[in-house]
Amino acid sequence: MSENFETAIRSMCEGVGNDKARMMDIVREVQETFGCVSDDAMDLIADQVRTPRVEVESVVTFYAFLSKKQNGTVVFRLCDDIIDRMFGFERLKHAITEELGIDIGETTADGRFSLETTPCIGMCDQAPALMINDEIFTEVSRDTLLDYVEQLKAGITPERLRRRLGDGNNSNPLVSAAVSNNIRTRGEVIFAPLECGRALKKALSMSPNEVIRDIKTARLRGRGGAGFPTGMKWDFTRAARGERKFVICNADEGEPGTFKDRVILTERPELLIEGMAIAGYAIGAQEGIIYLRGEYAYLRPFLEDMLQKARNTGMLGKAIFGKQGFDFDIRIQMGAGAYVCGEETALISSCEGLRGDPKNRPPFPAQKGYHGYPTSVNNVETFCCVARILDQGAGWFSQIGSKGSTGTKLLSISGDCRRPGVYEVPFGIKLCEVLEMAGGNGAVAVQIGGPSGQMVGPKDYNRTICYDDLATGGAMMVFGPNRNLLEVVHYFMEFFVEESCGYCTPCRVGNALLKDRLERIMEGKGEPADLDYLEDLGVTVKSTSRCGLGQTSPNPILSTLKNFRPLYEQLVHEDQPFQATFDIQKALGEAKSIAGRPSMHFAE
């Protein structure tokens, strides 16, 4: 171990005040600098921040973007998600494994290139997509990819591979990303023009309770998926006792098929910051955290700059807009590639420098959240709605949308449609209208709300997008007539098996069993009783898992069993000759070669 290495690691720890609760920042920096968090590095970190070494290791081994083994200088992460699989993932994978001569999960012998896959990176409307280090590349063709590899081999850095910059703030020098916003319809809440600071000033002229009352009058519900009434959550957080309180913005956006928060973060960060400050004022918090998914690291410099600008104009910092006694500031916490960290208690664990394990509830974060202090976790879009409600009035907001679901909703639409992208629509809109807008008329199935949501078919196209009917955190994947829906379901189950934190048996084991049985059916070895098995086990996993991941993970199977049952029925047969896992030829293989004669009962 060189002295420089030791000094570097120790100074990275010092950079966050040797605070073990900032473990994520430490290990991310080590990973970025050295291409891994080696055993030596973990020893040093443990020593420097005075924590058992296993605490460091448990973090490093939990997150997909951290590794103990040495990564190449350049890491390719191909987005291997269902949408990318539909639009050429296999082609890219084939081309690059061949070109680099390594498989997924390997590093070239010269230590220059590593190859990995990752679930949805939030670019589904411009698939196939991939990351090269922190850079994002979208709509990548085979030839382009090979060209990138060639240039990288010649020593070009990943930033310099970009051929074009995206629209809007994607071409802001601090973002400079080859990412498109694809905003297709702009509604009145999120994408309408905005006068910065007006909403916050208005909030500060009211009492915190009045602010919460406004949010309640607007009947705002959380945009992250679960749809919990925001005013009520804030009431609980405000009422809870705690020396400090926290506002956390959930910008993890890990649900495959969701990419609307990315567009908000790119185009409406001011609205988000303002909404968070209003939340801070309402619940009595002085500190805010934006938990930004690792895949969106390219947005970080831009967001840091926006935070600094907000400080400069008095929207963040001490005595905000001259209001004595109201101090509020925001820091960014980076994630590192873990879907479960979008679950609010897992997100809090991650912010605390731990593995992203969900926590037991109760106590709810509103009572005991970040470091045990009352905390309100809300989605990016929710905060934006808050700012707009304060600005335009609760009455105005509650006029938009439907009775139980007020306001607008951002939908991120991808898959087999002519105009994939982000749509701001009023709640209560019919699914068929949305499909019409997106040019997905021929769809045979639509996945609403990502893998954890449900798959519906044409007979449900007249239903409406709202919390009481087709609820969604924003994802909408469209599947045309040529898609094999069971393959989609299978992919989703693979995703959950991979992303389960492993704490509870129903989720850790149950999802794997569901996936196995589904595979058996897809191979034509299933029997009708297997469908009951899937249903029973699915219900068990849902009702006995600890967090929302396990409580929703059987949905792909359960919703297709309900809405697309013939797909399963045509594959299963009574009277299977054997159990699906038994292969008589394999079982006889050794004996046949020893005896040198064929089987008398089971011809090949």
Next chain:
Amino acid sequence: MAKPKIATTSLAGCFGCHMSILDIDERILELVDIVDFDKSPINDIKEFTGECLVGLVEGGCANEENVRVLQDFRKHCKILISLGDCAINGGLPAMRNTIPLKECLDEAYLNGPSVYNPSGRIPNDSEIPLLLNKVYPCHEVVKIDYHLPGCPPSADTIWQALTALLTDKPMELPYELIKYD
């Protein structure tokens, strides 16, 4: 109405489970009042003569013939029961499962300390069923409806199970019947 039929077989087992069937003693007279025996070593009927209500399978599958017989049972029996630990877990024969098949044969026919085999050949007549790579419990090969554990399950256990199934009553297996220490 014709009496329902039952069938029994011993695959890779020691016939201990069949001895236990016979241990129901004079109750066998009651049994033949309500059922007919189809294929079974007890009456030496070699092939199924028709559909059966219950099939009792002793022993797991060690060779291809075991597999064929088990498939035959699955085909002919409405309710198939794994009888005893060999059928359920593979039992004693499954001790070979950690050793490659070739080594097992060499030990049995060539190298074992008590082997006398001047020809130095491993029997390989075409009539000898091929061994499986390992011994499989029955439910890994075909679907099994019930498992009656024990080595062997006691006669009372077998009696309880059979009469319950034949008279369509809930099975009563008191603690003494399913306690093994």
